Amino acid sequence: MEYTITSIAPIFLFPFTAFVLNAFFGRKLPREGDWLSVGAIFMSFVWACRIFSDFIFGKFSTDYYVHKVFNWIDLSFGEQIFKIDLGIYIDNMTAIMLLMVTGAATLIHLFSTWYMKGDEGGYGRFFIYLSLFTSAMLGLVLADNLLLLFIFWEIMGFCSYSLIGYYNKKERAGYASIKAFMTTRVGDVFLLLGILAIWSVVGNVNYVDIYSAISQGLFEGKVVLGISLATFAAFCVFMGTIGKSAQFPLQVWLPDAMMGPTPCSALIHAATMVAAGVYLSLRMYPLMQLGDITHFIAYIGAITAFGAATIALVQTDLKAVLAFSTISQLGYMVIGIGVGSYNAAFMHLITHAVFKACLFLSAGSVIHAVHTQEMPQMGGLRKKLPITFMCMMLCTLAIAGIPFFSGFVSKDRILGDALYWGLFSGQSKVHFLVPFLGFAGAFLTAFYMFRMMFLTFFGTPRDQHVYDHCHKETFSFNRNLPLIILATFTLGIFFSGSLTGQGIAKVFPKGGQEWFKILVEAPQVKKFESYTKEGFGFSDTRAEKSWEKAHYHHQSGYAGINPENEEGIHHAHVEGAIASIIIAFSGVFLAFLLYIRRTISPDKFVNPLRCWYEALRRKYYFDELYIDIFIKKVLLKFNEFLAFVDMGIYDRFAIDGWEKVNRVLFKASKWFDDVVVDSIAVDGTGTSINIFNLILRIVQSGKIQLYFFILLFVLAGYVWTLDIA
Amino acid sequence: MIPYIAYLGISAFLFIIGLAIMMSRKNIVAILLGIEFILNAAALNFVTYSKYSAHNLDGHIFALFIIVIAAAEAAVGLAIVIRYFQLKETVHIDEASELRN
Structure with a gap:
């Protein structure tokens, strides 16, 4: 299978198309369009199987990867280079993830047709969100850079929010969805910060570029807020994982997320979305190591x-x-x-x-x-x-x-x-x-x-x-x-x-x-020291060149753990x-x-x-800690303090004081306007024009030959002043 | 060789005549004629100086342009005169005093 845009894009586009079609025409379709969602994700599954079989059953070597980019934004001007490339990155991990996501999603879609049957007013809506979610998850897995990952990350967050609050007649479901969204948002803000921190060093957020920057030591010696930038970036990216994967300080949203329909809990809050956080940390594993x-x-x-x-x-x-x-x-x-x-x-x-x-x-x-x-x-x-x-x-x-x-x-x-x-x-x-x-x-x-x-x-x-x-x-x-x-x-x-x-x-x-x-x-960063990106349209030639047949030359169990002490590990x-x-x-x-x-x-x-x-x-009183103490005591107090600053100080002194100053200024400027501007400047202009008018009227006689005469005198005067001699 | 003062003299003479016509005649057509005189005086001046002091063809070119402009000006001017006559049934210059004061 050639890896071009036509062979990779459908895996993401099938569910996305199903989402668009269902969102606009779902109500008119028979069975509210569930067959469209199920069929689309099944087609994605077939595509994923092809990629999986290519990668796993011996066509490529272990460290083979496909990395295709197209230029999204190019604002380069002269010396300044600002380019954002989007693209796809497929290696063994992606292939396995794709198969898992599409496989689980297909089965869960199928199950949903049974579980959600007879749900008034929401059956089609459920499948719309399910399709959007699946396409976002597939996009996240295929993404070759953190920015694209972040976009899909947020789409998934939105779908999670919508599906937790799916039973919109239940008040608790609504609160649970808000809680999930706001809690994960804490992690997301950190993740965005981390992406920007990486960008400041690498100038790009491609995985491959990041690996290559790490291997070239670009992160060394960079400091932010008193700690090394690599640590800062790694911590921020890991905070994204904490938010999305419901780790220790931000775990409170996941139990409440169970207010959603059970198939969506299965897909989003068990199999795929929460695993995306771990997937992110795995992708950024060299950064985590570098950041120590x-x-x-x-x-x-x-x-x-x-x-x-x-x-x-x-x-x-x-x-x-x-x-x-x-x-x-x-x-x-x-x-x-x-x-x-x-x-x-x-x-x-x-x-x-x-x-x-x-x-x-x-x-x-x-x-x-x-x-x-x-x-x-x-x-x-x-x-x-x-x-x-x-x-x-x-x-x-x-x-x-x-x-x-x-x-x-x-x-x-x-x-x-x-x-x-x-x-x-x-x-x-x-x-x-x-x-x-x-x-x-x-x-x-x-x-x-x-x-x-x-x-x-x-x-x-x-x-x-x-x-x-x-x-x-x-x-x-x-x-x-x-x-x-x-x-x-x-x-x-x-x-x-x-x-x-x-x-x-x-x-x-x-x-x-x-x-x-x-x-x-x-990912071993040394391998990425030099590499070439390939455009999206080109078919992949490296497969034929380098790896004709499976030969797994495996680096002695580089499963992460330091392989020196094999005896000890085995023990x-x-x-x-x-x-x-x-x-x-x-x-x-x-x-x-x-x-x-x-x-x-x-x-x-x-x-x-x-x-x-x-x-x-009471779940270790975490909800109480966050709501009663953190939100009510700290955030609300802070809010009240801000309100005091705004109303008590800023409004009272700055705004009202400014009003008093303005009153005085108003009087001064009114006098200035009445006396200086109106009576002297405006009326004076009129009067002076009137006076000039009286003089000029004499000249404007309407007799052309008089004009000629004046012209002649002007000319004569001009010639007179010339220094002819 | 004819001294250049002769050319300038003719030029000045033509200019004076044109000016006199312009200033004294009340017929618009006559005033246009006066303007033609003045233009020709200027053209003659150009040619003279070109021939006697600059030693190039710039003045000649100017003269050609002036002739063309004079022709155009005459066409436009006469057209205005005809329209003016249709309006006022006279070509007397002092009747055209709508812009007075």
Whole structure:
């Protein structure tokens, strides 16, 4: 496949066209145009498959990338160069992301046709936003620079806002959408600052240009606000990740975002948009390293992973549990970035997208059936919803980190790397805190996910009315097919090429590596020291020139972690794997004891730790902290202070004082106007003209020959003055 | 060689005649004739100085232009006179005093 504009653009344009058509003509189309959205995203999926097969199944080498640009703005004038190029950048990571986004989006679109059916007045609107969102996400993944990424980033934020507030008759949904939008905006402002900081050094925000600038050392010695510019830029870009991926200080919006319809939660707030933040950090990984903020990143991730898991323990709302588990899992990805486990972080992004999308869709299937989200009203639904139960069980096994499932493969690699980073990499032992929090979070994950499963599907029905209301599930293709497909892909073998992820079975011939490990490597800035951009229209010739056939010359496991101490890494990974297996099973066992056998009552934990329980139920009082203290005490006080400055000082003294000055000035200028201007200048001009008039009238006799006479005298006088002699 | 003072004398003579006609006659056509005299006097002056002091063709070219301008001016002037006659049924110059005062 030639990589030209016609072969790449459709992947973005299909859903975008569907959005435009649906937005303008959706109401006139049959079924409000949902088939258009579903068909468009399916076409994108087909395109993504082609790109994926090119990149993954051995046409190009590992570090091959396609980078095509076209000139968007050119304001260069003389010496000054101001050019903005937009373009696309495809490497292995992009190809995998494209397949994940389009695949998950296709299935979620399909599911939405079942879930949203019969929704009055909003069915078409839902698909409009879904199409716009998908096209923005694909654009973000394809973008070759931070500016284009930022544009799509904001479009996604808008779609998220619209879909959270989709049930516009619910007041809480409206507030939740505003909260989500405003909270992520904090991160977005930082991200924009970071982009500008990078621009000030590189003069461009292409990924490739940034890598090349880093390799040429352009960031060295630049200082802003007393800290190095690289640190500043990396921090600002990471703040974008914190906002979008709901990391520690800005995590408050994601639980509230569950007010939206469940398929949109699955697509936006689980699989793709929140992962975009992690994707950004992965793309900017060399900058994070250069800025030396990886410890900060690791700690943010660890706090998020553990803290969100603890909150999820006590939630009774089915979707709230999933929301907190999403935050927690995103925290694991961020730990992965922080400890240098680049490859595993990206792998967890993909595996998480699959199983979390499936979990949300299953939750949607349950909620649609029982018309409640409260787990205490459910119970025993296993018999009524067998297909949903099976799919959700597979995903729960995956997220809990049970061996042979995808979650185990990726999370275990992150934790193994974190363990190595914390204990064996020769830095201070204090950093053991990060893997410790990670493992503790893994234990809690296994516990609360199985608690959710046990409360929902096992035991006896706790609310007979709800149970009777629930219809027996029969297979319908747009309800169950997405679940089954997604659940299938929670098996670890698709991601590791082996059952356990530790390289027992080998799909690729090269020594016992998972295909993810081989194909996705952190960008090595040295490779980008010199490169040439290609125009958008030209077909790609490098493929034939350099890499005829797959030959994966792999740089000895450059998965991010420093590959020197291979023995130590392996050691840490084995220990980590054993630990996480034990931890996962003990978590499941504890949940089993508490909620199936009921040998231990949950009250035993709750009663002595009442204040902690309350803190968890209130999400560590973060909402109260932000709203009551930060907004009401600080921002409103600041607001009042500004109002005082404006009304009390500025208005009173500056504006009113100016009025007094003006009054005096007015009197002075009125006198000046009356006396000087009117009576002297204006009237005086008239009078003087009158006087001249009297004289000039004599001359203006109307007799032409008199004029000649005057002319002659003037001429004669002129000649007289000439110095002829 | 004819001294240049002769040319200048003729030129001055023509100018004076033209001026006198312009100043004294009340017929507009006659005044136009006077203007022609003055123009020819100027043209003669140009040619004279060109021939005797500048030693180039600039003055001759000027003379040619003056002739052309005179022709154009005569055409325009006579047209005005005809329109004026149609309006006032006279060619007396003092009747054209609408712009007085």
